[in-house]
Amino acid sequence: MRVGERGVALLLGTGCTARRAIVEVAGPTIVLVTGIHGDEPAGSLVTDIPTDIQVVGPVNNTGKRRKNGVDLNRHFDGSNSESDRVLSQVLKASPALVITTHEDDEVDSVYAYASPDMAETAKQVLRVVTGDIAAKAHADVTDDGVITGGRQPYAGSLERACEQRGIPYVCVETPKSMPIKERVRIQTAIINGLRQRLVDKR
Ligand SMILES: [Zn+2]
Numbered sequence: 001m002r003v004g005e006r007g008v009a010l011l012l013g014t015g016c017t018a019r020r021a022i023v024e025v026a027g028p029t030i031v032l033v034t035g036i037h038g039d040e041p042a043g044s045l046v047t048d049i050p051t052d053i054q055v056v057g058p059v060n061n062t063g064k065r066r067k068n069g070v071d072l073n074r075h076f077d078g079s080n081s082e083s084d085r086v087l088s089q090v091l092k093a094s095p096a097l098v099i100t101t102h103e104d105d106e107v108d109s110v111y112a113y114a115s116p117d118m119a120e121t122a123k124q125v126l127r128v129v130t131g132d133i134a135a136k137a138h139a140d141v142t143d144d145g146v147i148t149g150g151r152q153p154y155a156g157s158l159e160r161a162c163e164q165r166g167i168p169y170v171c172v173e174t175p176k177s178m179p180i181k182e183r184v185r186i187q188t189a190i191i192n193g194l195r196q197r198l199v200d201k202r
Pocket residue numbers: 036037040101102103
């Protein structure tokens with residue numbers, strides 16, 4: 001089975017392949033990747049998450065966006081050994097979902113980038129977690145806070161690497177203009193909400 005296929009099958013829940021896949025695994029494997037950008041701390045400060053979520057990170061603990069001058073989230077294309085190492089860790093888990101945490105200093109509300117198969121779930125979770133949802137983020141208009149198209153996912157991003165492998169993803173963006181405590185609360189609630197919905201779909 002190709003990496004990522006199991007995840008898609010689990011989410012769609014249709015056909016013989018999917019049914020077999022569901023029997024094979026105890027539950028959906030979720031990988032949480034935090035702190036790819038070192039100056040976006042909220043996701044790395046999340047502590048209250050279920051133990052069945054595999055955490056990779058904080059990836060970049062330099063306190064700066066770039067690590068050794070490199071934006072790791074533009075190098076998940078085989079062009080950087082550090083990004084390669086993170087991607088291998090993620091792929092090893094055969095994830096049904098990859099959640100990445102980021103923060104935005106230009107947008108003042110919460111939003112998410114999601115693979116199309118996760119868009120509806122991400123919208124539901126955002127709606128429950130906060131009323132402060134971005135209508136627009138950079139050049140993209142959101143659909144109830146969720147962006148699936150436009151220029152996304154960026155070339156070299158972990159989300160693009162997931163897309164290329166058919167792995168569902170949600171990239172959570174909290175605004176740096178919010179108090180850190182609230183950003184951590186929102187990241188925590190979104191991670192838990194996404195997990196709960198995947199578990200319920202089993
Ligand atoms: Zn970021």
